[in-house]
Amino acid sequence: xxxxxxxxxxxxRFDGVQVAYGDTVVLDGLDLTVEPGEFMALLGPSGSGKxxxxxxxxxxxxxxxxRILIGGRDVTDxxxxxxxxxxxxxxxxxxxxxxxxxxxxxxxxxxxAPREEIAPRVREALEMTGMAGYADRHPRELSGGQQQRVALxxxxxxxxxxxxxxxxxxxxxxxxxSDMMGELARLHxxxxxxxxxxxxxxxxxxxxxxxxxxxMDAARLQDCGTPQELYRRPRTAxxxxxxxxxxxxxxxxxxxxVDLAGQRLTVPTGDAVPGATATLCVRPHLVGVGAVPxxxxxxxxxxxxxxxxxxxxxxxxxxxxxxxxxxxVRELREPPALGAGIDLHFAPGDAVLVPAQLAxxxxx
Amino acid sequence: MLLHSxxxxxxxxxxxxxxFLPLFALPLLVIVAASFATGWSGALPSGVTLAHYRDAVHxxxxxxxxxxxxxxxxxxxxxxxxxTWAALAAQKLPRRARRVxxxxxxxxxxxxxxxxxxxxxxxxxxxxxxxxxxPQIVIIAHTVLVTAxxxxxxxxxxxxxxxxxxxxxxxxxxxxAYVLWRVKLPLLLPSLSAAAGLCxxxxxxxxxxxxxxxxxxWMPLPVQIFATTDxxxxxxxxxxxxxxxxxxxxxxxxxxxxxxxxxxR
Numbered sequence: 001x002x003x004x005x006x007x008x009x010x011x012x013r014f015d016g017v018q019v020a021y022g023d024t025v026v027l028d029g030l031d032l033t034v035e036p037g038e039f040m041a042l043l044g045p046s047g048s049g050k051x052x053x054x055x056x057x058x059x060x061x062x063x064x065x066x067r068i069l070i071g072g073r074d075v076t077d078x079x080x081x082x083x084x085x086x087x088x089x090x091x092x093x094x095x096x097x098x099x100x101x102x103x104x105x106x107x108x109x110x111x112x113a114p115r116e117e118i119a120p121r122v123r124e125a126l127e128m129t130g131m132a133g134y135a136d137r138h139p140r141e142l143s144g145g146q147q148q149r150v151a152l153x154x155x156x157x158x159x160x161x162x163x164x165x166x167x168x169x170x171x172x173x174x175x176x177x178s179d180m181m182g183e184l185a186r187l188h189x190x191x192x193x194x195x196x197x198x199x200x201x202x203x204x205x206x207x208x209x210x211x212x213x214x215x216m217d218a219a220r221l222q223d224c225g226t227p228q229e230l231y232r233r234p235r236t237a238x239x240x241x242x243x244x245x246x247x248x249x250x251x252x253x254x255x256x257x258v259d260l261a262g263q264r265l266t267v268p269t270g271d272a273v274p275g276a277t278a279t280l281c282v283r284p285h286l287v288g289v290g291a292v293p294x295x296x297x298x299x300x301x302x303x304x305x306x307x308x309x310x311x312x313x314x315x316x317x318x319x320x321x322x323x324x325x326x327x328x329v330r331e332l333r334e335p336p337a338l339g340a341g342i343d344l345h346f347a348p349g350d351a352v353l354v355p356a357q358l359a360x361x362x363x364x
Numbered sequence: 365m366l367l368h369s370x371x372x373x374x375x376x377x378x379x380x381x382x383x384f385l386p387l388f389a390l391p392l393l394v395i396v397a398a399s400f401a402t403g404w405s406g407a408l409p410s411g412v413t414l415a416h417y418r419d420a421v422h423x424x425x426x427x428x429x430x431x432x433x434x435x436x437x438x439x440x441x442x443x444x445x446x447x448t449w450a451a452l453a454a455q456k457l458p459r460r461a462r463r464v465x466x467x468x469x470x471x472x473x474x475x476x477x478x479x480x481x482x483x484x485x486x487x488x489x490x491x492x493x494x495x496x497x498x499p500q501i502v503i504i505a506h507t508v509l510v511t512a513x514x515x516x517x518x519x520x521x522x523x524x525x526x527x528x529x530x531x532x533x534x535x536x537x538x539x540x541a542y543v544l545w546r547v548k549l550p551l552l553l554p555s556l557s558a559a560a561g562l563c564x565x566x567x568x569x570x571x572x573x574x575x576x577x578x579x580x581x582w583m584p585l586p587v588q589i590f591a592t593t594d595x596x597x598x599x600x601x602x603x604x605x606x607x608x609x610x611x612x613x614x615x616x617x618x619x620x621x622x623x624x625x626x627x628x629r
Contacts, residue, residue, distance in 0.1 A: 060535075080534035080535050081535075081540075084537065086535065086536070087531070089528050089531075093529050095529065095551075097553075106533065110533070110536055111538075154532075154536065155535075164535075
């Protein structure tokens with residue numbers, strides 16, 4: 001079903017890319033390499049510069065500084081139509097005056113593909129996205145999810161080396177979104193040579209789909225790694241709180257552990273200098289309730305300030321030496337009362353030390 | 365419907381008919397009645413004749429109608445081309461320059477059309493551009509007067525057009541000219557045809573600038589109506605006016621058919 005791509009596998013390289021409008025820098029000094037055939041998610045809150053980075057690859061914004069390379073070729077000064085990139089935007093932007101088949105054929109016709117090639121390639125692209133039966137419809141006759149598939153087919157029909165997806169699922173409802181996530185994962189498997197740059201603010205999409213995630217915040221790249229790396233070993237407090245939920249506690253590095261408000265906790269400190277301030281990151285689902293089961297575990301003693309029943313789990317909020325700590329535990333038979341004293345524990349290996357950030361507490 | 369009670373709705377209808385009948389419908393009906401009349405000295409016209417219409421679709425009057433239609437068509441095509449082109453080009457300009465350009469295009473609306481006619485007359489009465497006394501100068505005058513509407517209508521539609529269409533097309537490898545023909549202009553078609561209708565209607569009814577410029581062999585229908593009634597042939601003039609109305613309505617109908625075909629959203 002997957003025809004060989006005419007475009008050679010090509011990666012993307014951002015080389016010190018800066019984009020600014022007047023005095024406002026919206027993307028600052030981005031250095032990032034996306035390997036050929038890789039699915040890279042740009043994850044960040046709105047205003048983090050992720051969409052700007054994508055638009056710079058597409059050629060829709062011009063960097064003030066830096067270069068962008070696609071497949072080793074410097075495309076910084078090329079107009080969009082000479083970059084050979086497929087793009088799917090948030091609202092799909094299907095051409096309303098054309099039928100589905102003509103939408104999908106648009107790129108091929110614009111690039112003057114041989115006539116006899118167009119129909120089979122349109123059919124192939126529509127089959128790949130499961131929309132073969134809708135070729136004669138107009139976009140307005142399709143649901144949001146179907147329009148999404150047509151937009152994908154339109155982008156894939158030109159057999160791009162690079163596919164840019166800008167929040168493609170954000171306009172869909174939850175069920176459809178999870179279906180489409182499956183579809184995107186399948187397309188990525190079936191088109192191993194297509195490099196995908198995927199912009200999203202949704203950590204679930206990024207964690208599920210991406211080979212690697214680039215975490216962006218405040219116009220800068222904060223962190224980059226595989227989903228597992230970022231989740232288990234975040235390098236910054238921002239990554240820890242944006243990729244998954246995290247308890248972030250301000251601590252002082254000590255010998256063989258850290259001090260949290262005078263209490264010594266055993267955690268791996270890596271190459272942190274004793275006496276330095278740092279932020280301790282522990283995932284709520286790795287925090288347990290009750291006495292420490294293992295000899296080297298850490299106990300946090302505090303007061304229960306909140307309890308949420310979430311079906312299979314309970315989310316407990318405790319105040320530990322003035323800091324909020326979340327614990328996601330299996331549903332409790334006899335949940336403790338609010339205001340009662342509570343012991344929480346975590347294993348040393350489950351905590352990660354990241355550079356200090358000013359705001360303490362947890363991000364939900 | 366903002367009015368929920370039956371009484372309120374009925375009184376709104378009453379107000380509508382009270383304003384509509386005397387202000388819009390009756391004057392038109394009077395003209396229609398007069399166009400069939402042989403004389404009108406009492407409360408109602410006396411005598412019924414088709415003679416005025418027989419004259420209206422023959423000889424000079426027919427020529428005037430065709431002249432009006434040709435002028436309107438030419439002026440509208442020119443105005444749409446220039447207005448659309450300018451609106452498209454203005455998109456690439458910085459905000460301030462765009463505002464200046466918008467103002468320039470609105471100028472013919474602010475200036476009385478008699479002044480537009482006079483200025484063209486003065487400007488083109490000397491060589492090397494001696495257009496005085498040619499049909500072209502009438503068409504130019506009409507173009508100048510209606511371009512404002514074409515430019516405004518297309519400009520407003522362009523600012524509403526989602527840039528994502530253009531960018532998606534460019535991303536798919538379409539050059540700017542291809543994007544213009546295959547994406548932007550088709551998406552602008554509804555407002556283009558609306559502007560065309562407006563341009564045709566305005567040009568068909570234009571009198572004041574035309575009066576200053578028309579050569580004897582290019583006399584549009586409104587001038588003919590004016591001349592006829594000026595001579596005192598009120599009923600013949602009325603018949604010509606009805607013909608002008610009908611022709612304009614027909615043209616608008618044709619354009620609006622194009623528009624319904626173009627409205628896909």
